[in-house]
Amino acid sequence: MINLGIIGCAEIAFRRFIPASLQVSELKAVAVAEEYAPDKLEQFEETYGIEGYNSFDKILGDPSIDAVYIPQPPALHYKWAKKALEEGKHVLVEKPSTTSYEDTADLVKTAREKGLALHENYMFAYHLQIEQIKKMLDDKVIGDVRQISAQFGFPMREKNDFRYVKDLGGGALLDAGGYTLKLATILLGDSIKVDSAHLNYMDGFEVDMYGNVAVSNDEGTVCFLGFGMDCGYRCSLEVWGSKGRLYTNRIFTAPETLEPVVFIETAEGTSEKTLDKDMHFKHSIEKFVSEISSSEEREKMYDAMLLQAKLVDEVRAKSEGKI
Numbered sequence: 001m002i003n004l005g006i007i008g009c010a011e012i013a014f015r016r017f018i019p020a021s022l023q024v025s026e027l028k029a030v031a032v033a034e035e036y037a038p039d040k041l042e043q044f045e046e047t048y049g050i051e052g053y054n055s056f057d058k059i060l061g062d063p064s065i066d067a068v069y070i071p072q073p074p075a076l077h078y079k080w081a082k083k084a085l086e087e088g089k090h091v092l093v094e095k096p097s098t099t100s101y102e103d104t105a106d107l108v109k110t111a112r113e114k115g116l117a118l119h120e121n122y123m124f125a126y127h128l129q130i131e132q133i134k135k136m137l138d139d140k141v142i143g144d145v146r147q148i149s150a151q152f153g154f155p156m157r158e159k160n161d162f163r164y165v166k167d168l169g170g171g172a173l174l175d176a177g178g179y180t181l182k183l184a185t186i187l188l189g190d191s192i193k194v195d196s197a198h199l200n201y202m203d204g205f206e207v208d209m210y211g212n213v214a215v216s217n218d219e220g221t222v223c224f225l226g227f228g229m230d231c232g233y234r235c236s237l238e239v240w241g242s243k244g245r246l247y248t249n250r251i252f253t254a255p256e257t258l259e260p261v262v263f264i265e266t267a268e269g270t271s272e273k274t275l276d277k278d279m280h281f282k283h284s285i286e287k288f289v290s291e292i293s294s295s296e297e298r299e300k301m302y303d304a305m306l307l308q309a310k311l312v313d314e315v316r317a318k319s320e321g322k323i
Helices: 011-021 038-048 056-061 074-086 100-114 130-137 174-186 279-292 295-319
Strands: 002-007 027-033 052-054 067-070 091-095 118-121 147-151 195-200 210-216 222-228 234-241 244-248 260-267 269-274
Touching: 002 011, 002 056, 002 195, 011 027, 011 038, 011 269, 011 279, 027 038, 027 056, 027 279, 038 052, 052 056, 056 074, 074 091, 074 100, 091 279, 100 295, 118 279, 118 295, 130 174, 130 234, 130 244, 130 260, 147 174, 174 210, 174 222, 174 295, 195 295, 210 295, 279 295
Parallel strands: 002 027, 002 067, 027 052, 067 091, 091 118, 147 222
Antiparallel strands: 147 234, 195 210, 210 222, 234 244, 244 260, 260 269
């Protein structure tokens, strides 16, 4: 059994992570720590019966805890993941892994040296619909792929949300944009590169609020990405092929009760294919468990995290005219 501690009483930990972890027999969330809002501890303790600590360091120093989950704002990921790895704990960190390639590379270096799992929680990537859509494209249901586009954006949240705070690692690129880049790597492969990028700001906000990116691979497949935090809600993938179009509208946030629908348009007409509902958060935790026991699986995740962080840095540099 892998005993896991949670660094922070975040909503995603309460609402998503712990319920999903209860369905993974190899792992058990045994403790949660909170320093910034200790009143939240009682809710976790009463609902899930796990032990509450008033210090993150108590979690890290507990020899009975094998791994930690870090659902902190992005700017705090590096600090606590680094400490956890140095204490010999496996780490499952919310996306993005850190706010820079340099910091992510340092975490990967530490994890590799210590033989520890380091997992970035882009859970949508483990939803069965990704595999099913990739098979449709491989089967050429719309012919040869000519162009891909993906959008992820949502309306304005409360202004005190960490996503709008630069010092906490806010910004549309690190939040919604990271999802679109991750999907692009899944569809385009490791030869993906950033061709152009624009990050846009708005009066009254210190972070980028929306953006557009074009990426491509060595085969010449192009993917256009749009993302934002002051937009009408979009969560879509569209693939334009030589014989038609494939479209779906819950590619990043399909709840476990939803059967995603893919629309396929060809000269013969429009059809709908209902895909399987799935539990992507559970699968991400299961992947983390497999990485704890397999060096090969750990290396795959290290490489994926480095590629993701590299792309984010390239988007930022392209937007600023530095490359």
